[in-house]
Amino acid sequence: MSFKLAIIGAGSLVFARTLFTDIMSVPEFRNIEIAFTDINQDNLDKVTHLCQRDLEANGIKTKIQSTLDRREAFKDAKYIINCVRIGVLEGFETDVEIPLKYGVDQCVGDTLCTGGIMYGQRTIWELLNFCKDIREVAAPNAILLNYSNPNAMVTWACNKYGGVPTIGLCHGEIHGEHQIAEVLKIPHEELDFICAGINHQTWYISVKHHGAEMLERIRNEFDSVERFQKEEKVRIDILKRFGYYSTESNGHLSEYVSWYRKRPQDIEKWIDTSSWIHGETGGYLRVTREERDWFLTDYPKIAAEPPKKYDGSCRGKEHGSYIMEALETGRTYRGHFNVMNNGCITNLPDESVVEVPCYVDGNGISVPKVGDLPLGCAAVCSQSIWVQKLAVEAAVAGDVQLLKQAALMDPLTGAVCDPPEIWQMIDEMLIAQEEWLPQYKEAIAQAKENFAKGNLIPTKEDYRGAVRIRQKTVEEVAQEHEKRNITAQ
Template identity: 55%
Template sequence: MSFKIAIIGAGSVGFTKKLFTDILCVPEFRDIEFALTDINEHNLQMIKAILDKIVESNRLPTRVTATTSRREALTSARYIISCVRVGGLEAYADDIRIPLKYGIDQCVGDTICAGGILYGQRNIPVILDFCKDIREVAEPGAKFLNYANPMAMNTWAAIEYGKVDTVGLCHGVQHGAEQIADVLGAKSRSDLDYICSGINHQTWFIDLRLNGRKIGKDELVAAFEAHPVFSQQEKLRIDVLKRFGVYSTESNGHLSEYLPWYRKRPEEITRWIDMSDWIHGETGGYLRHSTETRNWFETEFPQFLASAEKPIDPSKRSNEHASHILEALETNRVYRGHFNVKNNGVITNLPADAIIESPGFVDRFGINMVSGITIPEACAATCIASINVQRMSVHAAISGDLDLLKLAVLHDPLVGAISTPEEVWQMVDEMVVAQAGWLPQYADAIPAAKERLAKSTVKTRDWAGAARRNVRSIDELRAEKAALKQAV
């Protein structure tokens, strides 16, 4: 087979390498072309060097090109994968820093909450530019695979306004299933069967079978509470399981941001999180992790390049959906996964226009969703609260309506549990002014926002958050990695 895959935001080096090697685990795909594009020429050349080394070491006919011209990369592409982070770490730092001044403590801030909503405002205009190029220069009927957050908002905009065949992809379901298999003592992950349904980062394991035996709430709660690691790292998630009756796919830290109950007071935050790793609830944890990862890659690039000489091992193919979807579409080998698509009745008790995450099967005829699923009422209630915020956020990003953006932030569950309307109005003004360079749709509203900020009487505070850790130096990271290696 010979076709072209374009990867936008290919400078996300580690993830691009994973997708690349996964796809090349499919024997029929050895003769395809990967077109890499990124606005960062430096990162682009680093990832091209790594992928070229993989091709050379494995003696493959695969072609790898790299260009900062997105349109050139998309020309004649059959599949387009997006891994972009619009605004980079600079804008992301504001997504965390500014809400902290108003008492809003986020672990990740890339899905909803104040940070995730502003992230969507930066992303959506760019997503629509991608879609325009796809419609105009990609292969007719090209499929857009979106990995970028905020997943639901980006996918919503691409489908509803970009008019491109789009599916949103995440790995939360797979990671949650790995945990459940572990706590239940499964001999193999394949022993666990499950149905997850909901919205991205609020998807729920509504049916669990271990070797065909149905697993109920009480057994799952007992298994998690008895686990020496997860009982400490996933305290909030276990509490939600006890109350809702089903387990969430999302990590302790992520889930804590989407609900109005666990991060509303500093003493509550420290009660429910775990500081053994960023993903369990640390303030600004993913920002710290991302910063350290970028710094580590920059310093240790020769090590990454050397590791690219290893042969591709199909047995180590990851559970990221992209390669499996492409394999099913091109070879008709059926793949079952959980995908982000427009609802349209797939989940009976969520709105039709929402972007949901639910099971589907892929074959040569496309992605075929399992319809008629009803999720538990409590799960639907929390999902609908987020969907309403997502819908307003998408409409604000499309229209450049600053008042609608403020209303979206006001209705966010965690923001609403902490902040007054006056605080929200000022916080959004401050965020759009700080990020004006990435928010062209709000250009006309920025001068008035600056004037309001100059006259504001709403008090803020200089607060690092309830559980902040400093970014570690390269020497600290080296020492920690060496200690872990020695312990093993």
């Protein structure tokens, strides 16, 4: 079979190659057209070189079209995979560091909280430009598979304002599934999971083994694993208080609610420092910097490693390749995707993006009706949905009042800051991110005036957060990769 696939953000140094390996592990896809596009020529060249070498090593004659012109990449494409980071690391740093001065201590800052709200402003504006190009030059009814965060906000904007059918993809629920299997001492493949909620705040509302519901065992036994008692304190506490386990990591979950990160002395109590994902201050920013520096420095070594195999042995669990395979071959695939609600979860707003079980085959993507979420879980999600809605509408219209209201309504931001602090913090972030926020031209000019007047609320300029871990050197990261490679063998 033949169709065209375009990947935007293909200069993503590790993730794009991982996705490409998954896709090319589908035997029927060996004759498809492939286009890579990015704004960074050097990164694009490096990833293209690695993927082209992998193709040739697997006996596939396809030549990757590599271009900085995204319209050229999108031309006639049936599927577009998006994995861009608008603002790259420079923008991400301001998402984490500026709120920290005001006491907002984030682990990730890419989904909700102040960092996620501002990341959404940058990403939504640019994604709507992508959607315009897709409508004009891609194949009719082209599908956008979105991996960019904040996933729910971006998927919402693309479906409502972009005019392109968009599915948001995330792998959060897969990791929790394996944790539950470990707690239950039941093989993962014997369990049937239903997750429902919103991206990064999804709940395991049913876990069955041969038809028998396991939820009560999960509630009673989850803290029986010593490792989880250390690493998943927030998730276990939420489980005890709401009755359902959250799909999201301890660090992510801790910044989406108001209870665990509002006082520095509390943060240490709720997180573990063995891995960034358990909640360290700016943890994801640290490892992203480390991986970038390692890739750029050690690229010759990476290029000398054996090519990826397309026999299925290197295929991961990201949903994108399985969705395309199901649509093109008719093989059924079931996964949890981010889609417009439209009555799927009946006690969440119809106009919101929910993460729910979906089925894919040759007839398309089907979204079964979930019904009501447990009331407490719905309440947690509803609070976040209103932040998302305010942020989406602000990004599309360049409405600074809505933007500041989104930050005001955010659970953690509101728990830490008062309204004047939030207004000043958003002004400071608008100024810092000016080059990626053209829709806020007037608001940024006003923010600059506000700062020029002085008489500002004092901030903690040198505050590094409750639990900040030293950034590893390139040599240390390289050693970790070598250990992982040896273990994998």
